[in-house]
Amino acid sequence: MLIRGSSYEDTVARFVWDVPPRFNIAYAVCERHVGAGREALIYQDANGAVTRYSFEDLLDLSRRFANALIALGVQRGDRVAILLPQGPETLVAHLAAYRMGAIALPLFSLFGPEAIEYRLRDSEACVVVTADVGLAKIQPIWAGLPTLRTVIDIEGGRGPNVLGFQDLMSRASSSHACVDTLADDPALILYTSGTTGQPKGVLHAHRVLLGILPGVEFPHDFFPQQGDRIWTPADWAWAGGLLDVLLPALYHAIPVVACRLPKFDADIAFDLLRRHEIRNAFMPPTALKIMRQQAAPRSPVQMRSVASGGERMGADMLDWGRATFGVTINEFYGQTEVNLVIGNCATLMPTRDGSMGRAVPGHRVAVIGEDGAVLPAGQAGSIAVRAPDPVMFLQYWRNPDATARKFRGDWLLTGDLGVCDDAGYFWFHGRDDDVIISAGYRIGPDEVEGCVAGHPAVAMVAVIGVPDALRGEVVKAFVVPRDGFDPGPELVADIQAYVKTRLSGHEYPREIEFLDALPMTITGKIMRRELRNRRSPG
Numbered sequence: 001m002l003i004r005g006s007s008y009e010d011t012v013a014r015f016v017w018d019v020p021p022r023f024n025i026a027y028a029v030c031e032r033h034v035g036a037g038r039e040a041l042i043y044q045d046a047n048g049a050v051t052r053y054s055f056e057d058l059l060d061l062s063r064r065f066a067n068a069l070i071a072l073g074v075q076r077g078d079r080v081a082i083l084l085p086q087g088p089e090t091l092v093a094h095l096a097a098y099r100m101g102a103i104a105l106p107l108f109s110l111f112g113p114e115a116i117e118y119r120l121r122d123s124e125a126c127v128v129v130t131a132d133v134g135l136a137k138i139q140p141i142w143a144g145l146p147t148l149r150t151v152i153d154i155e156g157g158r159g160p161n162v163l164g165f166q167d168l169m170s171r172a173s174s175s176h177a178c179v180d181t182l183a184d185d186p187a188l189i190l191y192t193s194g195t196t197g198q199p200k201g202v203l204h205a206h207r208v209l210l211g212i213l214p215g216v217e218f219p220h221d222f223f224p225q226q227g228d229r230i231w232t233p234a235d236w237a238w239a240g241g242l243l244d245v246l247l248p249a250l251y252h253a254i255p256v257v258a259c260r261l262p263k264f265d266a267d268i269a270f271d272l273l274r275r276h277e278i279r280n281a282f283m284p285p286t287a288l289k290i291m292r293q294q295a296a297p298r299s300p301v302q303m304r305s306v307a308s309g310g311e312r313m314g315a316d317m318l319d320w321g322r323a324t325f326g327v328t329i330n331e332f333y334g335q336t337e338v339n340l341v342i343g344n345c346a347t348l349m350p351t352r353d354g355s356m357g358r359a360v361p362g363h364r365v366a367v368i369g370e371d372g373a374v375l376p377a378g379q380a381g382s383i384a385v386r387a388p389d390p391v392m393f394l395q396y397w398r399n400p401d402a403t404a405r406k407f408r409g410d411w412l413l414t415g416d417l418g419v420c421d422d423a424g425y426f427w428f429h430g431r432d433d434d435v436i437i438s439a440g441y442r443i444g445p446d447e448v449e450g451c452v453a454g455h456p457a458v459a460m461v462a463v464i465g466v467p468d469a470l471r472g473e474v475v476k477a478f479v480v481p482r483d484g485f486d487p488g489p490e491l492v493a494d495i496q497a498y499v500k501t502r503l504s505g506h507e508y509p510r511e512i513e514f515l516d517a518l519p520m521t522i523t524g525k526i527m528r529r530e531l532r533n534r535r536s537p538g
Contacts, residue, residue, distance in 0.1 A: 001213065001217065002015060002213075002214055002217040002218060002222055002361060003015070004222050004348065007348070007349070008345075008348055008349040008358060011348065011361055012359075012361045014361075015214065015361040015362050017210075017362055017390060018210070019183055019207050019210050019211075019390050020183060021182060021183060022180055022181065022182055022183060023181065023182070023183040023206050023207055023209075023210065024098060024099065024178055024179065024180070024181045024206055025098040025187055025206050025209050025247065026062065026094075026095045026096075026098035026099035026178055027099065027178045028209060028251055029095070029209070029247055029250035029251045030055055030058050030059050030062065030095055030250065031055075031059055031099075031178060033055040033250075033253045034055050034056050034059050035056075036055075036253075037054060037056070038054060038055055038253050038255075039052055039053075039054055039255045040053050040054055040055045040057070040058055040250060040253075040255060040256070041053040041058065041088060041091060041255065041256055041258060042229075042255055042256070042257045042258065042276055043086075043087060043088050043257075043258045043259070044257070044258070044259045044272070044275075044276075045259075045260065046260060046262075051088070053088060055253070058091065058092065058095060060174050061088075061092045061095075061169070062092050062095035062096045062099060063096075063099070063173075063174050063175065063176040064169050064172040064173065064174050064176075065092050065093060065095075065096035065168070065169060065172065066096040066097075066099050066100040066176045067172040067173050067174075067175075067176050068096075068168040068169060068171075068172040069096060069097070069100060069102065069127065070100060071168075071172070072127065072149070072150050072163075073126075073149070074100070074102055074126060074127055075102075076100065076101035076102060076179065077101065077102065077103060077186070078102050078103065078125075078126050078127075079102070079103045079104075079105045079123045079124060079125040079126065079189065080093065080096075080097045080102045080103065080104055080105060080125065080126070080127050080129065081105040081106075081107055081119075081120060081123070081125040081127065081128040081129070081130075082094060082097075082104060082105065082106050082107065082128075082129050082130075082237070083107040083109060083111075083116065083128055083129065083130040083131075083134040083138075084109055084129060084130060084131060084134070084154065085109040085235060085236075085260045086235065086236050086241070086258040086259060086260050086261075087258060087260055088258070089129070089154045089165060090236055091236075091246065091258075093129045094106075094188075094236075094242075097188075098187055098188075098206070099176065099178040099179060100176070100179055101179040101181055101185070103186050103187065103188060103189055103203075104187065104188040104189075105119070105120075105123050105125055105188070105189050106188065106190065106236060106237040106238075106242060107119060107237055108235055108237040108238070108504060109131075109133070109134065109235065109237065110235075110504050110505050110506070111137075111503065111504050112137065112499075112500070112501050112502040112503045112504060113137045113138075113140060113141050113501075113502060114451055114502040114503055115447070115502070115503045115504055115507075116134075116137055116138065116141065117141040117144060117145065118198065118199065118447075119191050119199065119201075120138075120141075120145050120148060121144070121145055121147075122198075122199075122201060122397065122398075123189055123201055123397060124147040125145075125147065125148060126147050126148060126149050126150070127148075127149065127150050127151070127152065128148065128150075128151045128152070129151075129152045129154065129165070130151060130152070130153060130154070131153060131154050131155050132153060132155050132156070135151060135153050135162065138151060149161065150162075150163060151163070152164075152165050152168065153165065154166075181206055182206070183205060183206055183207040183210070183390075184205045184206075184207060184394070185205060185206055186203050186204070186205055186394060187204055187205055187206045187208065188203075188204050188208075188242075189201045189202065189203050189204070189397055190202045190204065190238075190239055190242075190336050191336075192336055192337075192442070192444070193435060193441070193442040193443050193444040193447070198446065198447065198450075199444065199447060200396045200397065200399055200402055201396060201397030201398075201399075202336045202337050202393045202396065202397070203393060203394045203395050203396070203397050204393050204394065205394050207390045208243065208390070208391055208393075209243070209247050209248065209251060210390050211389060211390030211391025211392070212243050212244070212247075212248060212339055212340055212391050213248055213251065214340075214360050214361050214362045214363070215244075215332060215334060215339065215340020215341060215343060215360045215363075215391070216244060216245075216248040216340065217248075218330075218332075218343050218345050218360045218361065219305070219307040219330035219331070219332045219340075219343045219344060219345060219357075220280050220304075220305040220307055220330070221304065221305045221327075221330070221345060221346075221347050222345075223248075223252070223254075223280060223305065224249075224252040224253075224254045225304065227279060227304075228254045228279050228280050228304065229254065229255045229256075229257065229276065229277060229278050229279050229280065230245055230249045230254055230255075230256055230257070230278065230279070230280040230281065230282075231245075231256070231257035231258075231259075231272060231273070231276070231278045231280075231281050232244070232245040232281060232282040232283070233259075233261055233264050233269065233283065233284070233287050234282060234284055234440075238441075239334075239336050239339050240282060240284065240309070240310075240440065241282075243339055243340075244282050244307075244309075244339065244340060245282050254280075257272065257276045257278055259272060264286075264287050264290060266290050266291040266293070266294035267294065269287065269291060270291070270294075270297040270298070270301060273297075273301050273303070274297075274299060274301060278303070279303055279304040279305070280303065280304055280305045280306075280307075281303065281305075281306050281307070282306075282307050282308070282309075283306060283307070283308050283329075284308065284309075284310055284439060284440035285308055285309075285310055285311045285313060285317075285439070285440055285472065286439035286440060286470060286471050286472070288308060288313070288317065288321070288329070289317070289470050290470070291324070292317070292320050292324075296324070297324065300326075301324065301325055301326075302325070302326045303325040303326060303327050304327065305327060305330065306321060306325050306327055306329045306330070307329070307330050307331070307332055307343075308329050308330075308331055308332075309331060309332045309333060309334070309340075309440070310437060310439075310440030310441075310472070311437055311440065311472040312331070312354060312356075312428070313329060313331055314353070314354075315353045317329070318351070318353075327346075328344075328346035328351065330343060330344040330345055330346055330351075330357075331343070331344050331356065331357060332344065332356075332357065332360075333356045333357065333426070333428075335414055335415070335442070336393075336442075337392065337393045337406065337412065338385045338389065338391055338392045338393065338412055338414070339391060340360060340391070341359065341360055341363040341365050341385050341389075341391065342356045342357050342358065342359055342360060342363075342365055342426050343356075343357045343358070343360050344357035344358075352425050354427065355421075355425040355426065355427055356418070356425075356426040356427065356428055357425065357426065358423075358424045358425055358426070359424065359426075362390075363385060363386075363389060363391070364385065364386035364389070365383065365384070365385050365386075365420075365426070366383075366384055366386070366411070366420065367379070367380070367381040367382065367383055367384070367418060367419055367420045367426075368381050368382050368384045368408065368411055369381050369382075372408045372409040372410075372411055375420075377419075377420055377421055377422040378419055378420075378421060378422070379419060380417060380418065380419050380429055381417065381418075381419075382408070382413050382414070382415075382416075382417060383414045383416045383417065383418045383426065383428075384408065384411035384412060384413050384414060385411065385412045385414065386410055386411055386412075387407070387410050387411070387412055389412075392412060415435070416428060416429075417429045435465075436463075436464070436465030436473050436474075436475055437465070437472055437473055438465065438468070438471045438472060438473045438474050438475060438506060439470075439471040439472065439506060440472075441506045441507075443465075443475060443506070443507050445462075445463035445464065445475075445528075447503065447507070448463045448475060448477070448499065448503065448507050448508075448509065449461050449462065449463045449477075451498070451499050451502050451503050451507075452477055452479065452495060452498075452499060452509065454498075454502075455494075455495050455498050456482070457481050457482055457485040457491055457494070457495070458479055458480070458481065458482065458495070459480045459481060459482045460479070460480040460517075460518050461477055461478065461479050461480070462477070462478045462518050462526045462528060462531055463475055463476065463477050463478075463509065464476055464478075464528050464531050464532055466511060466532075468510075474510040474511060475507060475508065475509045475510060475511075476509055476510070476511040476512070476513065477495070477509035477511070477512045477513075478512075478513050478514075478515050478518060478531055479495065479512055479513070479514050479515070480514070480515055480516065480517060480518060481514055487514035491514075492512045495509070495512060496508050496509060496510075496512070518531075519531065
């Protein structure tokens with residue numbers, strides 16, 4: 001836990017990692033808090049009804065669900081997919097998987113069938129916990145998933161291999177001993193956005209929770225403090241929701257507010273902040289921009305901390321944040337493989353407009369050159385994190401070559417380029433791959449291109465990110481249509497709908513431009529740089 005020093009440098013000097021050889025996330029975030037009657041989860045459903053869960057409630061439910069999974073043949077190391085939005089069943093499924101030594105596989109509830117199928121097949125998941133909407137996506141692809149034995153539907157159950165969550169829970173014992181896992185034992189897989197090829201499974205150990213704590217405590221002004229209560233609109237299937245909010249807050253016995261929002265709504269967000277007296281929030285930049293576009297909140301919202309990450313906020317957004325929330329929005333930086341390693345803490349050190357912040361205490365971050373040497377202040381290079389580090393991933397799931405390419409000596413390459421100034425502030429210059437960051441989501445062009453290419457009207461396609469005032473970037477597809485198809489507005493809408501239903505609502509191309517041919521190298525590679533430099537028609 002971070003101890004505030006007299007300065008940033010003093011805070012860094014005081015920090016010491018405490019990672020025991022044996023550690024289990026479920027025990028750390030739930031079982032060790034039992035006995036004090038503390039509130040853990042405040043869940044508001046779509047109708048506004050609120051249900052509160054204590055740590056005792058969560059322990060009982062997670063023990064029962066662990067026993068239910070064991071009865072279904074799930075063993076230590078098996079992958080348990082969780083295809084659900086924010087909610088109590090989502091948290092219970094995570095806790096059950098961790099406490100029995102299985103590997104949790106969170107999946108975004110708005111994923112389409114193709115995105116779900118790839119991740120389930122690649123991970124060889126044996127069970128999926130979902131709701132009716134997820135079940136409707138899984139049924140057509142189930143035959144192509146040889147390892148998937150059972151689907152658990154939290155809203156019911158139909159058929160021999162589709163079981164009802166409540167029915168399983170009612171028959172399961174509440175007696176279960178948490179597995180004594182090593183801190184380095186695998187705990188969860190989070191899939192990347194597929195920036196180079198198909199998405200890769202990022203395998204994290206139980207220790208990732210301890211590794212992420214400084215990165216949460218720092219931008220949230222030395223979280224936790226008396227009376228803290230935290231919320232994020234970010235889905236718990238993403239690192240931003242699961243690792244940046246849910247698990248760290250429960251580790252510190254701080255209540256988490258959960259609400260299933262099918263679409264982000266500024267009025268609902270302001271109402272949540274007031275109704276539940278939320279003092280801390282992680283808000284993706286796009287959510288903040290949407291809130292800013294709405295009328296001012298009906299009554300003042302006084303926060304203790306607001307953190308954001310994914311794209312630069314800008315001085316005007318920071319000024320708006322101070323006026324709206326009463327605090328400076330602290331920006332932070334990380335990625336799925338090594339999250340929250342750079343950040344800001346405005347009460348401890350001055351913020352510099354446009355900077356990502358400084359290395360979070362406990363992490364060694366630098367800008368390095370092609371030879372792996374740390375570059376002098378002000379010289380551009382690759383932003384990298386020194387291994388070993390508790391927050392660092394174990395490996396890409398069954399992909400040793402990609403794992404090896406992620407490192408340059410003892411440095412993990414983030415894939416981002418930048419500089420570090422003489423005061424230790426990092427400045428983002430760009431990316432060394434083709435990843436698109438839209439509304440805080442990292443989107444890989446390969447997966448989107450693969451989906452668009454499946455449309456019967458598409459002969460060739462290339463995808464890039466283009467600037468957008470609200471989302472930072474949006475996906476744009478350059479499409480060469482097949483003969484016989486009219487490249488007009490109807491085809492644009494049809495391609496967009498095709499991708500939405502197969503991948504995800506945040507990945508579909510919001511812009512489509514039709515071309516006679518794509519710019520190619522002599523070896524047949526798409527020249528995305530030429531597409532980026534191309535002016536949109538009109």
